[in-house]
Amino acid sequence: MANQKAKGRKRPSMFEVANLAGVSHQTVSRVINHSPDVSDATRAKVLAAIDKLDYRPSNSARALASQRSRTIGLIAGGVNYFGPVSSITSIESIARQHGLFMSVMMVDETNCTQSDFEALCENFLQQSVDAFIFLTPTDAMFEAACKAQVSQPRVVVTSTHGALRADEALSSASETSRLAFTGIDQWGAVQEVARLLAMRGHRTALYMAGPSQWRDATTRLDSWRQAARSYRIRTAVVHSRTWQSREAYALMNHLIDERGMTGTALPSAVVTANDNQAVGAARALHEHGLRIPQDISLVGFDDIPTVDNMYPPLTTVRPRFADLGAATMRQVLALLDQGQPARFAVSRHGVGLIEADIVMRSSLGHASRLL
Structure with a gap:
């Protein structure tokens, strides 16, 4: 019964709030719109009146008033x-x-x-x-x-x-x-990744790029290429059509098998354009008996949930x-x-x-x- 009464009750107006608080309706409007031009004491009175009347401002009315x-x-x-x-x-x-x-x-x-x-x-x-x-x-x-x-x-x-x-x-x-x-600033982040690799003695690295139509992928790839030249890191680039870990896993498997057949040494580091790719790459490396980071280091991008619990935990870029x-x-x-x-x-x-x-x-x- 009480609920039915509440449903039938007329919605309180801004003027009722103003009357209860003892202020003008313009002052109530300023409080509702978070204006700094209201004293703390007045703001407290208005908020108390709003709470007592259970007043809810009408967005359509505010739109009409403010255009x-x-x-x-x-x-x-x-x-x-x-x-x-x-x-x-x-x-x-x-x-x-x-x-x-x-x-x-x-x-x-x-x-x-x-x-x-x-x-x-x-x-x-x-x-x-x-x-x-x-x-x-x-x-x-x-x-x-x-x-x-x-x-x-x-x-x-x-x-x-x-x-x-x-x-x-x-x-x-x-x-x-x-x-x-x-x-x-993805460009700057990738530059910092390359600098950290160079500081740790990495002179060869594989970069796994993202899908070319994505601007993130282009920015990170262009930055990587420039940074690799600057820090004298010999790099190979493999292009993924998606951001998915399963494609990264397949690409990494193919690279390991191909280099194994030709006798070509693997790079000392793998840098991926996102963390999903790093997950797929890590799985392929583990399945081939390659240790991270003892044999190959691995770096991702995005710091998605759970990569801190990978084995080993993933070094990555965390956007703010x-x-x-x-x-x-x-x-x-x-x-x-x-x-x-x-x-x-x-x-x-x-x-x-x-x-x-x-x-x-x-x-x-x-x-x-x-x-």
């Missing part, structure tokens, strides 16, 4: 993988902290066309979103995001290298004054996804004139970059021989 929906449209690819999912989680968490709603649509990152992308944007425009965030792991998605015919502010989360660099994309982008790019989410939302808010833009220690090709950390574990050792 903003407080909704951000996020279009994301790569949601089957750790990196993109971690980025989405971080961005959504920061949005909630700022009282913003995140509306998310997933897309096939490989087969996404410009018309597909425009259709998704149109769906969001019908929701009156204030801004867009585009998570674009592949070249197809990145180009579509840059060319999207939207006037709202947009932040594109991407890698620095690919078929089209971020600075090159500006020439074809619409509304460039309301466009920003953020990402992880929480910092990426915070920086991306700061860029959105700045484009909406609600704060200062994020400051980046590193920027390449027009992309503001968040650092990544090398997590040292026992899979990386000293080279056991000079080859």
